[in-house]
Amino acid sequence: MKKTIITLLSFLSVSAIAMEPMSADDMGMVTGQGGVYLSGDLTINENGGPLNVDGPSAWQASCDTATADAVCGARIAVNTGDNAGSSGWFVLDNIRGRFSFEGLTLKTRTINSGFEGDGAAFNSDVLEVGLPNSLEYESVSLTVANSSSARPTDANFQQTNIFTLNINGQANLQGNLLVYPTGTP
Amino acid sequence: MTKYLPLTVLLSGLFSSFPALAELQLLDDSALGNVEGEGIGLVLEDFAFEAGEDVANGNRLDISGITNKDGDDVVLSISQFYIAGAGSNQGADVIGNPVNLGRLLYPYNIELVDGDEIGIDGRAVFEFASPARFTGSSSKAYSLLGYNTESRTESRFPGQATASGERIDSISAIDTSVLSSRDSELADIGVRFDLEVDSVRAQSLQAHASGVAVDGSSLRLWGADNQMVSNINLNLYIQDLTVFACDADGNNCGADVNLQNFVLESQLGYGEEQPVTFEVEADGNFTVEVGSIEGKTTAFYNDFYTQGPRTDIYIDKVMVGDADFGSATVANLQIQYLRATSRDL
Secondary structure, eight states: OHHHHHHHHHHHHHHHHTOOOOOHHHHHHOOOOOEEEEEEEEEEOSSBOSOSSOOSTTBOSBTTSOOTTOBOSEEEEEEOOOTTOOOOEEEEEEEEEEEEEEEEEEEEEEEOSOGGGHHHHHOEEEEEEEOOSEEEEEEEEEEEEEESSSSTTSTTOOEEEEEEEEEEEEEEEEEEEEEEEOSOO | OGGGHHHHHHHHHHHHTGGGGGGOOOOOHHHHHTOOOOOEEEEEEEEEEEESOOGGGTOEEEEEEEEOTTSOEEEEEEEEEEEEOSOOTTTTSOTTOOEEESBTTBOEEEEEEEGGGGTOTTOEEEEEEOSOBOOOSSSSTTOSEEEEEEEEEEESSTTSOEEEEEEEEEEEEEOGGGBSSOGGGOEEEEEEEEEEETTEEEEEEEEEEEEEEOTTOEEEEEEETTEEEEEEEEEEEEEEEEEEEEOTTSOSOOOOEEEEEEEEEEEEOBTTTBOEEEEEOTTSOEEEEEOOOTTOOHHHHHHHHHHSOOEEEEEEEEEETTEEOOOEEEEEEOOSOEEEEOOOO
16 A cells, blocks of 8 residues: 555656746747637617607607607717818617627637648737627618718708618528737737 | 655746746837737638528518609518628528638738828828739739730820820730639629519519629728728629529529629729718718819829729620620729719609
8 A cells, every 4th residue: 555655656756846947938839728608699779769858750769659660779970070061970870679699709729730821821829709600680770871960859950861771580600700910010 | 754745846846937937028129119000810711601591481681761763662672692602503502611701811901001101191091901912923013904005195184284104905814813812712792682662572683793802902091171081992803793683483584694704993082182081961961072183283193194093894704695795894994083962852
């Protein structure tokens, strides 16, 4: 029994003695491994929009009102500006819906081979975003429009809708998005 | 004591590795000066995308808000939009048939560029660029089109000074060696959509492109006089583009309109001298403008003539059904001024 313990201890000490300081070069080779697996579910303006009072005609503070084609989603208005002082706004209006995905992965990866020979020349780290296999949309919609003012409740509000995009159901995709610094940072 | 020996050795081993941490060194000023904010490269590896497929199961991608002349709602209902690798068989083989978009050494790039280096003095310019182009071997530099040229001297703008330079006479060849994307990195992209008029599905239209590359394209944005200004470079190369229409059920399709070796090389705007702007007026209409070059110096016209932005379009072969319409060329199109404004109907 004693013999066994001594043998074990001797193995331990041998391996412990084998630990050596790492050179800076060796330390440089150590990279963080592992990664992150993400699922997401985002619902925008299911019940109401950015208005706290109702605007003209269709624009509503709440989606619950009985008005047909109520505009109650989020609104992004960008002033395009110009020298003559015109004050028009480019608008993404009535942004609503639910968007979800399962299985987006984030990790770092060293590429030093493959890519038809590019990998060896590249020999660097990248951030790899593994794209989810599917994106689920549920009644996602937005309207692209031009408007005279930022908010529908502003005086003399006028808006021209250009088109409306509606997405429902599933989009399938595969692959990785590789992100890395270019040049010599 | 003997039984603690391994522990002692282990601890001393651990501590003795600490000097490696001391390798962190201060950067001197000259080394810091070499640190430069560069761009972010993006590559889509083994990528395929498909949306709107399987309408029967509720997948929809609709563009609405358009009406026809009778006031009926017209909906463009996309029943498939796809990006895939070569041989997708018009969208039948998408997932599992991926393509690399961008190359490690020639990625899509997002960068804040020093305006002084690209003729936009004193501005930081945001640039989104597709994979760079090589200098051509048989064509002009950075162009897919091999030209036969002729020298011309003429006015660049009505009533203004004349300028001389080479202009395209005819297209001699397509030089794909300027593409940094390899053959295997050219995508298949297509769309099938149904035209729905007043809630009745009226017609199905399909467009399928194979061998698509956008190498050398870029979008530059900067701010000047409280306004966002841009320059746009749009390069598009399609080996084969097929467009056809079918009945509402996707059957009884008409003749294919087939374009082979379609090349679009378009530049809009010329630095600060000819800015491209997008404005929305107070009445809710929008204006797209490519700045006027009226009243510039002769030196500017000479430069604009030789280096300035231009648009070339070339189609190697146009086929409608079995009929061959030959090739089509639009070359040396230079925009002196463009203003497009929307109006309410």
